[in-house]
Structure formats: structure tokens, C-alpha cells
Amino acid sequence: CERQNWRPSKQRLLVVANRLPVSAIRKGEDSWSLEISAGGLVSALLGVKEFEAQWIGWAGVNVPDEVGQRALAKALAEKRCVPVFLDEEIVHQYYNGYCNNILWPLFHYLGLPQEDRLATTRSFQSQFDAYKMANQMFADVVYKHYKEGDVIWCHDYHLMFLPECLKKYDSKMKVGWFLHTPFPSSEIHRTLPSRSELLKSVLSADLVGFHTYDYARHFVSACTRILGLEGTPEGVENQGRLTRVAAFPIGIDSERFIRALELPQVQDHVRELKERFAGRKVMLGVDRLDMIKGIPQKILAFEKFLEENADWRDKVVLLQIAVPTRTDVPEYQKLTSQVHEIVGRINGRFGTLTAVPIHHLDRSLDFHALCALYAVTDVALVTSLRDGMNLVSYEFVACQDLKKGVLILSEFAGAAQSLGAGALLVNPWNVTEVAKAIGLALDMSAEEREKRHRHNFLHVTTHTAQDWAETFVSELNDTIVEAQLRTRQ
Numbered sequence: 001c002e003r004q005n006w007r008p009s010k011q012r013l014l015v016v017a018n019r020l021p022v023s024a025i026r027k028g029e030d031s032w033s034l035e036i037s038a039g040g041l042v043s044a045l046l047g048v049k050e051f052e053a054q055w056i057g058w059a060g061v062n063v064p065d066e067v068g069q070r071a072l073a074k075a076l077a078e079k080r081c082v083p084v085f086l087d088e089e090i091v092h093q094y095y096n097g098y099c100n101n102i103l104w105p106l107f108h109y110l111g112l113p114q115e116d117r118l119a120t121t122r123s124f125q126s127q128f129d130a131y132k133m134a135n136q137m138f139a140d141v142v143y144k145h146y147k148e149g150d151v152i153w154c155h156d157y158h159l160m161f162l163p164e165c166l167k168k169y170d171s172k173m174k175v176g177w178f179l180h181t182p183f184p185s186s187e188i189h190r191t192l193p194s195r196s197e198l199l200k201s202v203l204s205a206d207l208v209g210f211h212t213y214d215y216a217r218h219f220v221s222a223c224t225r226i227l228g229l230e231g232t233p234e235g236v237e238n239q240g241r242l243t244r245v246a247a248f249p250i251g252i253d254s255e256r257f258i259r260a261l262e263l264p265q266v267q268d269h270v271r272e273l274k275e276r277f278a279g280r281k282v283m284l285g286v287d288r289l290d291m292i293k294g295i296p297q298k299i300l301a302f303e304k305f306l307e308e309n310a311d312w313r314d315k316v317v318l319l320q321i322a323v324p325t326r327t328d329v330p331e332y333q334k335l336t337s338q339v340h341e342i343v344g345r346i347n348g349r350f351g352t353l354t355a356v357p358i359h360h361l362d363r364s365l366d367f368h369a370l371c372a373l374y375a376v377t378d379v380a381l382v383t384s385l386r387d388g389m390n391l392v393s394y395e396f397v398a399c400q401d402l403k404k405g406v407l408i409l410s411e412f413a414g415a416a417q418s419l420g421a422g423a424l425l426v427n428p429w430n431v432t433e434v435a436k437a438i439g440l441a442l443d444m445s446a447e448e449r450e451k452r453h454r455h456n457f458l459h460v461t462t463h464t465a466q467d468w469a470e471t472f473v474s475e476l477n478d479t480i481v482e483a484q485l486r487t488r489q
């Protein structure tokens with residue numbers, strides 16, 4: 001059959017993620033408009049020249065009719081994307097439910113949902129069933145497009161069942177799995193009713209990757225403590241088969257940000273922002289409006305700073321960009337109201353007729369406006385309660401080579417391991433400590449800022465997204481060759 005005779009010129013990389021890197025808007029019965037969203041993963045893979053990447057994932061829209069599905073698949077094919085169609089009920093149970101209400105909070109140490117225990121236990125099972133079903137649907141689409149020699153790279157907590165589903169189809173498939181969130185301590189993971197099934201499936205992959213060494217270590221401990229397997233410095237041994245487990249810290253396409261700062265439209269934005277906030281230091285937060293980002297805690301720390309430093313009140317402004325996300329999940333709806341309430345209260349307390357201390361926007365900014373904002377910022381506040389890596393901190397550093405602003409960074413973000421020496425590290429739960437760090441950052445000498453910035457800028461410009469993707473995929477190829485040699489011995 002076609003599958004056996006096919007010989008690629010470049011190795012094909014099938015990138016499987018819950019979400020495709022495009023947003024699709026329906027324009028008519030059989031017409032769609034598509035916009036590529038240039039997130040970290042997209043930039044990473046655009047820069048990898050030695051593979052031919054093809055994406056497989058959900059387009060983020062419900063397309064119940066065949067005409068619409070065919071038209072969308074055709075439009076996506078031009079962007080090298082293949083859709084997985086999920087109906088509304090599956091999206092509700094798998095994406096809103098199991099992924100975003102169970103795995104996401106658990107992996108970020110926020111625990112399992114606790115409201116109505118019985119109801120949760122019942123719906124937990126149906127959400128888990130939907131999760132497995134959705135993963136099988138992804139596997140079916142991958143297998144349909146798979147050709148011998150392809151490398152399959154599965155991404156994130158949405159697809160922990162995918163490695164097992166794929167290996168059941170064909171045990172020779174080269175499968176890697178990468179987690180973009182933290183992997184929590186085994187004591188947290190063991191509270192999950194489906195703890196073992198998920199671990200066993202992930203272990204079907206040939207290579208398992210995490211952003212930090214700590215997450216990799218937690219995963220190996222979970223496999224040894226919960227599954228009783230043997231952890232080795234290389235990974236996890238299961239009946240003579242080794243699954244390689246390692247850390248691969250992601251980066252950004254720093255050149256894209258640095259180049260953007262030269263563009264006239266970005267410089268226009270920079271001028272406008274400088275005029276608008278003349279005489280004030282600019283502090284910036286850019287986050288998805290998510291519990292893990294610690295937005296209420298950050299704003300409360302800013303309030304404490306204003307409370308204790310009356311002379312700064314008319315000299316500093318906090319711009320908080322909070323991008324709405326997962327808006328069908330009740331926890332996220334509650335968070336939005338909570339943040340609005342706190343911002344309103346603080347602006348009422350410290351605002352004047354002509355100025356408010358916090359500008360809060362519930363929306364995303366386009367790339368050029370974002371670069372300009374990063375460039376005019378004096379102090380960036382990345383104070384996630386937990387975060388797999390956090391690339392906002394990287395993007396800020398990439399745009400700061402002129403200004404050399406200060407990064408206040410949570411010690412619970414993966415980025416703290418790489419940017420820790422240049423940033424002011426804080427415990428985001430400690431509002432007093434963060435308020436103090438704001439004061440230190442605003443008063444920091446130019447010399448100290450320069451020294452700290454140098455360290456971070458060097459890191460961000462040398463550990464790029466492209467390096468990350470290349471390292472993972474070549475390690476995956478090597479892992480498979482080594483495994484073949486081992487079985488031949």
C-alpha cells in the first residue's frame with residue numbers, strides 16, 4: 001500500500017496538539033477565513049528547516065455539517081493543518097471538563113474540584129471517558145495521515161492518552177510527548193483517580209519531555225511510586241523497555257521581536273505610549289485571565305505598594321492585559337468578576353479625576369502593539385502561582401535591549417530556572433514581598449538593571465524556540481536508534 005512505498009525527501013514531523021495554530025471564522029456555508037496565530041510552538045517549528053511539519057488538531061470551532069467540515073479541511077490543508085472535528089458535547093466534557101477543570105488545576109497545584117463531591121465524582125468519570133474518546137479521535141486522524149518514517153510529536157496535557165492509542169495502531173511509530181505545564185509532585189498526581197492509566201499511556205511514548213528538570217523528576221517519581229516501576233537517570237524502565245524522560249526548556253523566536261521594534265508602526269505605538277504615560281513609570285502584566293497567573297495577588301501587591309509609598313502614587317501606572325480564555329469554565333468566569341472587583345476598588349481608592357493607577361484590559365493586543373508595550377515598560381510583573389515556563393517573561397526581555405527594565409518573576413514559573421539570575425524572584429503568594437520587590441525595581445540603579453538585563457538577554461537570544469524543537473526531535477530520533485541497537489544486542 002501507499003504507506004509502505006513512500007520515501008520522504010525531508011523527514012515529516014506530525015505535530016499533534018489540542019489546538020491548531022489557526023483561528024477559523026466561518027464566512028459562508030463552504031467558506032472559511034483562517035488566521036495563523038504565531039504562538040511559541042508555531043514560531044519554533046517555522047524555524048526548523050530540516051523537517052516538514054504538519055499540524056493535526058482541533059480548530060476551536062464546532063462544525064456539525066459535512067459541507068462545512070470539507071471546506072474547512074481544504075482551507076486548512078493549505079496551511080499544512082489537518083482538523084480533528086469534535087462535537088459540542090465532547091468539547092464540553094473533554095476540553096472544558098477533564099482538561100481544563102481537572103488536569104489543568106491539578107498540574108498547577110490547585111487541586112481537584114471540591115464543590116459537590118458526589119456530583120464531581122460522577123461527572124469525573126464521564127469527563128474521563130470523553131477525554132479517552134477525544135484522544136482516540138486524534139489518534140484516528142493521525143493514523144490516517146501517518147506515513148512510515150514520520151515522527152509524531154504529541155503536545156500537552158490534553159493528549160496524555162495519545163501515545164498509547166498510537167502505539168496500539170503501530171508499535172514502530174516514533175512517538176514523542178511533551179508537557180507544556182508543570183508536572184506536579186507525585187503526591188499531587190496520586191490524588192487523581194485516573195493517575196495510573198495516564199502515566200502508563202505517556203510511558204508508551206519513546207521520549208517524554210518537560211520544561212524543567214524538576215518536572216521530569218516529579219514524573220519519574222510518580223512512575224516509581226504509583227506504578228512501582230524503576231526510575232533510571234535516563235528515564236523509566238518498564239519490563240525491559242526504556243522510556244527516555246528529559247528536560248527541554250522552550251524558548252522564543254527572539255529575532256522576531258527584536259526585528260519588530262524597528263518597524264515604523266511599532267515605533268509609532270512606542271511614541272504614543274510614551275506621550276500617554278509621560279512622567280510615570282510603566283509597570284506591565286500580560287497574562288491569560290487564568291487562575292494560575294496570580295492576577296488578583298499581583299494587583300493586591302500593587303495596592304500594598306501604593307498604600308505604603310504615597311510619593312509614588314502619581315508616578316507609576318500598572319497596565320494589566322488579561323486575555324480572556326476558557327470562558328465556558330465557571331472557575332474562569334468567577335475569576336473575571338473577582339479581578340474586575342479588585343481593580344475597581346483600587347482605582348476608586350487611589351485614582352484622581354484625571355488618572356487611575358491600574359489600566360486593565362480584558363483582551364489581547366496585536367503583535368505590534370504588544371512589542372511596543374514591552375519596549376516602553378519599566379517593570380514587568382510575571383507573578384504566576386505556577387507556570388510551566390512563561391514566555392511573556394522571555395518576550396519582555398527580548399524587547400528591552402534599549403530600556404533595560406526590570407523583570408519581577410515568580411519563583412514558581414519554569415522561567416525562574418533560566419532567568420532567575422537577572423530577574424527579581426518573588427513568592428507570588430507573599431503580597432508583602434511582591435510589594436517590596438516593586439519598590440526595589442522602581443528604584444534600581446541603571447548599572448544594576450544593565451547587569452541583570454545582560455544576563456537575561458543573552459539567555460533569551462541564545463536558547464531559542466528553534467533550538468528547543470530541533471533538540472527534542474533529534475533526541476527522539478536518537479532514542480529510537482538506540483532502542484533498536486539495544487534490542488539487536
Ligand code: G6P
Pocket residue numbers: 019156180181325326
Ligand atoms: C497553555 C497550554 C496550551 C494551550 C494554551 C491556551 O499554554 O499549555 O496547550 O493551548 O494554554 O489555552 P487554550 O485552552 O485556549 O488552548
